[in-house]
Each structure stands twice: as structure tokens, then as C-alpha cells.
Amino acid sequence: MYPVPADFAAKAHVDAAKYQEMYAASVNDPEAFWGEHGKRLDWMQPYSKVKNTTFEYGKVDIKWYEDGVLNVAYNCIDRHLATRGDQTAIIFEPDSPDTPAQYITYNELSDKVNRMANVLLSQGVMRGDRVVIYLPMIPEAAYAMLACARIGAVHSIVFAGFSPDALANRINDSGAKVVITADTAPRGGRRTALKSNCDAALLHCSDKVRCLVVKHTGDQTTWVQGRDVDVKYLMEHASPDCPCRPMNAEDPLFVLYTSGSTGKPKGVVHSSGGYLVYASMTHQYTFDYHEGDVYWCTADVGWVTGHSYIVYGPLANGGTTLMFEGVPTYPDAGRFWAVCEKHKVNQFYTAPTAIRSLMGQGKDFVTKYDLSSIKVLGSVGEPINPEAWNWYNEVVGKGKCPIVDTWWQTETGGHMLTPLPGATALKPGSATTPFFGVQPVLLDSTTGKEIDETAAEGVLAIKDSWPGQMRTVYGDHERFMQTYFSDFKGYYFTGDGCRRDKDGYYWITGRVDDVINVSGHRMGTAEVESALVAHAKVAEAAVVGYPHDLKGQGIYCYVTLMNDVEPTDALRKELEVWVRTEIGPIAKPDLIQWAPGLPKTRSGKIMRRILRKIAENDFGSLGDISTLADPSVVDELIENRMNRG
Numbered sequence: 001m002y003p004v005p006a007d008f009a010a011k012a013h014v015d016a017a018k019y020q021e022m023y024a025a026s027v028n029d030p031e032a033f034w035g036e037h038g039k040r041l042d043w044m045q046p047y048s049k050v051k052n053t054t055f056e057y058g059k060v061d062i063k064w065y066e067d068g069v070l071n072v073a074y075n076c077i078d079r080h081l082a083t084r085g086d087q088t089a090i091i092f093e094p095d096s097p098d099t100p101a102q103y104i105t106y107n108e109l110s111d112k113v114n115r116m117a118n119v120l121l122s123q124g125v126m127r128g129d130r131v132v133i134y135l136p137m138i139p140e141a142a143y144a145m146l147a148c149a150r151i152g153a154v155h156s157i158v159f160a161g162f163s164p165d166a167l168a169n170r171i172n173d174s175g176a177k178v179v180i181t182a183d184t185a186p187r188g189g190r191r192t193a194l195k196s197n198c199d200a201a202l203l204h205c206s207d208k209v210r211c212l213v214v215k216h217t218g219d220q221t222t223w224v225q226g227r228d229v230d231v232k233y234l235m236e237h238a239s240p241d242c243p244c245r246p247m248n249a250e251d252p253l254f255v256l257y258t259s260g261s262t263g264k265p266k267g268v269v270h271s272s273g274g275y276l277v278y279a280s281m282t283h284q285y286t287f288d289y290h291e292g293d294v295y296w297c298t299a300d301v302g303w304v305t306g307h308s309y310i311v312y313g314p315l316a317n318g319g320t321t322l323m324f325e326g327v328p329t330y331p332d333a334g335r336f337w338a339v340c341e342k343h344k345v346n347q348f349y350t351a352p353t354a355i356r357s358l359m360g361q362g363k364d365f366v367t368k369y370d371l372s373s374i375k376v377l378g379s380v381g382e383p384i385n386p387e388a389w390n391w392y393n394e395v396v397g398k399g400k401c402p403i404v405d406t407w408w409q410t411e412t413g414g415h416m417l418t419p420l421p422g423a424t425a426l427k428p429g430s431a432t433t434p435f436f437g438v439q440p441v442l443l444d445s446t447t448g449k450e451i452d453e454t455a456a457e458g459v460l461a462i463k464d465s466w467p468g469q470m471r472t473v474y475g476d477h478e479r480f481m482q483t484y485f486s487d488f489k490g491y492y493f494t495g496d497g498c499r500r501d502k503d504g505y506y507w508i509t510g511r512v513d514d515v516i517n518v519s520g521h522r523m524g525t526a527e528v529e530s531a532l533v534a535h536a537k538v539a540e541a542a543v544v545g546y547p548h549d550l551k552g553q554g555i556y557c558y559v560t561l562m563n564d565v566e567p568t569d570a571l572r573k574e575l576e577v578w579v580r581t582e583i584g585p586i587a588k589p590d591l592i593q594w595a596p597g598l599p600k601t602r603s604g605k606i607m608r609r610i611l612r613k614i615a616e617n618d619f620g621s622l623g624d625i626s627t628l629a630d631p632s633v634v635d636e637l638i639e640n641r642m643n644r645g
């Protein structure tokens with residue numbers, strides 16, 4: 001246990017006693033609690049109803065502040081102008097340390113967002129229309145998000161590391177009118193050709209889709225007359241005034257595609273009012289953010305962490321948020337710490353996978369920088385192993401910065417289980433206790449019953465709604481109910497396994513479904529499988545995760561080839577490249593095992609449990625294999641397993 005430093009607690013928004021009091025109030029009377037905290041936003045028309053939610057399967061319906069009217073961009077920009085127009089809203093740190101940083105004030109942010117909003121209107125984007133954003137980590141990504149919010153359009157960001165195919169699927173599923181991209185994206189000294197990826201994607205989309213191009217590097221790209229539009233040029237000529245559209249609290253703010261255990265990625269829909277209340281409140285309390293602090297989240301805006309904790313949370317709070325275009329290891333493994341020193345970062349939020357990879361490079365990259373400005377360290381995306389936690393605590397935090405290990409999901413909009421730095425004693429590897437209004441429960445996976453004992457293990461579910469919860473799957477409410485509310489009736493099911501210790505602390509043990517977490521990136525094994533079987537030489541494929549020192553989990557593929565195909569190392573390489581191009585570099589297989597047969601039940605269902613065990617190199621406890629159609633395939637798979645570490 002690491003107790004809260006007394007001097008930290010004294011200055012924090014919330015200490016232990018206040019946490020207890022606020023938490024009790026939040027679950028005893030959610031109506032009153034969230035009614036009060038909803039006032040942290042500026043409403044054009046105040047809400048009279050706070051909570052109207054049901055988790056009942058077949059009728060799932062989630063509404064918060066349902067008759068309130070507001071505008072998200074107004075809350076993130078306009079309301080700050082009178083008091084902090086000249087304060088820096090966004091610090092932009094470019095890929096190369098030799099390129100000067102940009103300090104964008106709230107006044108400048110307002111100017112850019114208004115202009116970008118007018119550009120969108122000039123392209124025919126109307127309230128409710130979807131806009132796909134396929135941009136690198138540059139200020140224009142934030143401008144584009146806020147410009148959509150300003151005019152009531154719904155953005156859907158596609159991570160710039162995704163392939164043209166993945167981009168096309170998302171443009172088509174969301175029915176976007178416009179896609180915003182950049183010419184090329186510098187990262188780690190190399191350049192990704194975003195515009196040409198976009199060109200390739202648009203071959204598979206309606207020819208009505210407009211392509212708005214941010215000329216970021218000035219690199220040459222192809223140009224389709226009548227379809228491609230130079231955003232910066234139009235922004236220069238657009239009016240700097242664009243009125244904020246009054247939006248209902250429940251109008252969608254964005255759709256973000258995320259992987260599930262089956263089928264294609266689903267569009268997670270988030271609301272305007274409840275989402276912003278929750279993102280801004282968690283940002284303030286979890287990081288103990290105070291006026292004037294410089295806050296840095298190293299995520300990409302392509303993931304939910306970037307939405308809630310680079311853009312919406314910090315800006316709604318009138319904060320200074322840092323956007324970093326580069327990677328942790330360029331020009332060397334000291335870059336994170338160089339940036340922290342340069343901009344005197346007060347709160348630093350990153351993923352365990354980054355910590356693990358930097359740990360391996362030695363302490364000197366950290367200790368040569370002055371990190372005394374840092375007050376709070378954060379972790380997100382996957383369980384943090386104690387070794388990485390200790391290094392983060394000692395080498396980066398010098399033992400004086402609380403580490404907030406935040407557990408949450410694309411679906412939850414904001415932090416669900418997390419320490420509050422002035423209130424919660426820490427245990428390395430535990431996301432500790434729930435945020436206000438969150439009622440976690442452990443369920444017995446077979447009976448579906450709540451486990452009452454404090455010290456217990458089960459699947460993690462949430463008992464009642466919170467304002468940041470996703471509202472639906474885009475265009476498929478049935479799938480929303482099926483995915484999250486059908487297995488355990490009356491609860492939101494997270495898909496995670498979890499242990500609760502005798503102190504009531506929660507420890508996430510990992511996914512219990514066919515979702516894997518690779519370097520903090522969430523991936524459906526089904527997506528990788530369908531990419532593999534799309535290759536002409538592949539007959540069948542099964543994909544599972546296995547423990548990986550740096551990535552948390554690696555991607556292990558069992559591949560059955562077509563009859564006449566020779567399994568060679570060259571083919572293995574070919575399949576790796578194939579998956580990379582089908583989905584994106586983050587989906588590149590780590591290990592491919594040739595599998596003449598897969599373990600199947602007599603009805604033809606692949607027994608993934610067995611494949612997982614073999615991939616984990618833990619084949620001593622395979623359990624009952626007598627129900628297999630051909631148990632001998634198992635010996636063959638064990639014999640030729642790829643992970644022997």
C-alpha cells in the first residue's frame with residue numbers, strides 16, 4: 001500500500017473523507033448528485049430531468065439531462081474567452097524536436113474552430129451529418145472535432161494507423177458525407193501517406209464523399225478535382241464567426257468504432273451532455289487538475305482516451321492540454337521526458353506498454369531531465385504490471401507522484417475505476433475503487449448472480465448508468481443490447497474479468513471474451529481471422545492472444561492452408577504483410593503457426609480455450625478434450641507450438 005502523501009491530500013480537490021462522502025451521495029441519490037454536477041457545464045436551456053435510464057434487456061434506454069440544450073464547442077471554447085482568451089489551450093509539440101512548438105490560445109482556438117466550422121457548412125455538412133476524421137496528432141484534429149460539435153455534426157475519428165480498407169468500412173458504416181485527412185503524417189522521422197490511403201479508401205465509397213485535405217507537410221499528393229478540398233486555404237478565406245448550434249443533451253457528439261468479440265467493429269455512440277459532464281469531471285478529479293496546470297495525455301485522438309482526455313475533458317475545464325505528434329523513442333528514448341521538462345508538464349498520462357518499452361532503455365534517458373513539475377502520473381489501456389508501476393513511480397515520479405491507474409473503456413466515455421490522487425492509497429496493479437456514480441459488481445459467470453463477499457473473483461459488470469455511458473451502437477440498437485445487456489440481465493457487462501481484494505480494491509484480470517489488448521490497442525480476434533481467410537492461400541484461421549513482455553498481449557495465429565499450398569517462411573512473411581495492409585500495423589501477427597487441423601467439437605465449433613492454452617505455452621492443463629471430433633490435432637499443435645518462452 002502506498003498511502004496518499006499528506007501534503008498532496010491537503011491541496012487536492014478531494015481527500016479520503018470527501019471521497020467517501022461524495023461517493024455515498026452519488027450512489028444514494030444519483031438524480032441529486034448528477035443534477036448538481038451537471039451544472040459544471042453552461043446550458044443554453046437548463047435541464048429539468050436528470051436521469052432516465054433502464055438496463056432491462058429489450059428495452060435498454062439511456063438518457064441523461066434529456067431536456068437540456070447546450071453546445072459542446074461553446075463549453076470547450078466560448079465560455080472561456082472572457083476570462084482566459086490569452087491562455088494557452090493547446091500546446092502542440094511536433095514530431096521533430098527541431099520544429100518549434102505551437103502555443104494555441106483559447107482566442108486562437110476559437111478563431112480556427114469557427115473557420116473550420118464554416119468550411120464544413122460550405123461543404124454541405126448539416127446538423128446530424130457524419131464527418132470522418134483521419135488525421136495525425138496535429139491541432140487540426142482538435143479543430144475538426146470541435147468544428148463538428150459547433151455545427152451539430154457527428155464526428156467519427158479513424159486512427160491514422162488504420163489501413164484504407166478499415167477506413168473505407170468506417171466511412172461506409174457511418175454514411176459520412178465528408179472525410180478530413182492530411183497530405184502526409186510525420187511520425188518518428190518517417191512519413192505516412194495519409195492522403196493516398198484516403199484515395200485508396202474512397203475507391204470503395206460513394207463518389208459523393210468529399211475529401212478535405214489539411215496540407216500539413218506540403219508533400220505532393222494526387223488531387224481529384226471536384227472531390228478534394230484544401231482545408232487550410234478555405235479556412236483562411238472563411239468567416240471567423242460561426243454560431244454554436246443549440247443541441248439537445250442526447251444528440252450524438254461522436255461515433256467511435258471499436259472492436260468486439262464478433263463481427264465487424266461497432267460504432268460506439270456518445271452523447272453531448274452526459275458525455276461532457278462525465279469527461280470533464282473525471283479529468284478534473286482523477287488528475288486533480290488545477291487552474292494553470294499543464295496536462296499531457298500521450299494517447300492518439302483516434303482512440304477514446306484522446307477524445308475524453310486530450311480534447312473534451314481538458315478543454316471543457318479551461319485547461320492547457322498538450323498534443324504530441326511523435327513517438328516516445330524519437331529521436332531517442334528520452335523524448336517523453338524532454339517534452340515534460342520543456343513544457344513543465346504537471347500531469348502525465350500514458351499507457352503501460354510505453355512504460356515497459358522505455359524501462360528497457362535504462363534510467364539515464366529519464367534522469368537527465370528535470371521532471372520536478374510533475375504532480376500526478378496516469379496509466380490507461382491495460383493492466384500495469386508491478387515492475388512497470390515501480391519504475392514509473394521511482395524513476396519518473398521520484399516516489400512523490402501518485403499514480404492513477406484508470407480502468408475504463410470506449411463504451412464508458414470516461415474513467416470508471418480509478419484512484420483519486422488525494423484520496424486513494426495505491427496498490428501497484430490495481431485500478432482501486434470506483435469513480436463517483438459508478439457501481440461495480442462482480443458476477444458469477446455461470447449463474448449470473450452478484451457475488452456479495454468482498455474478496456472474490458468474477459466478471460465485472462456495472463449496476464446502474466452513469467452520464468458518460470455510450471447510448472447505442474450506431475445504426476444497430478439491437479446489437480448494443482445484445483453485446484452489453486443480454487448475458488447478465490439488468491447489468492452493463494464490461495467483458496472484463498476482475499478480482500476484488502479484502503479492502504474492496506478492484507484488479508482487472510483481462511478480457512473474458514475474444515477481444516485482445518495489444519499495446520493498449522483493442523482488437524477483435526475475429527477481425528484478424530477474417531483478414532487471414534481473405535488471403536487466397538488460407539483455408540481457415542484461428543487467432544488468440546498470448547502474454548507478450550512489451551505489448552501486454554501478442555497476436556498468435558493458427559493458420560490452415562489450402563490443400564496444395566506449401567507452408568514456408570516466405571508465406572509467413574507474406575501473411576504478416578497481408579494483415580498489416582488489411583487492418584493496419586497494429587494488427588500485425590506476432591506468431592503464425594501452421595495448423596493442419598484445428599481442435600473442433602463434433603458440431604464444428606473451434607475450441608478456442610485449447611488454442612489459448614497452447615499459445616500461452618501452458619498445455620499441461622488443457623482440460624477435457626474428449627469432446628473433440630479429432631483429439632489428435634491437439635498433440636500436433638503442441639508439438640509445433642511457436643511460443644516456448
Ligand code: PRX
Binds near residue numbers: 380383405411522
Ligand atoms: O480490458 C480493459 C482494458 O482495455 C479495455 C478497453 O479498451 P478500449 O475500449 O480500447 O479503451 C481503452 C482506453 C480506455 C478494457 O475492457 N483496460 C483499459 N484500462 C485498463 C484496462 N485493463 C486494466 N487496467 C486498466 N487501467
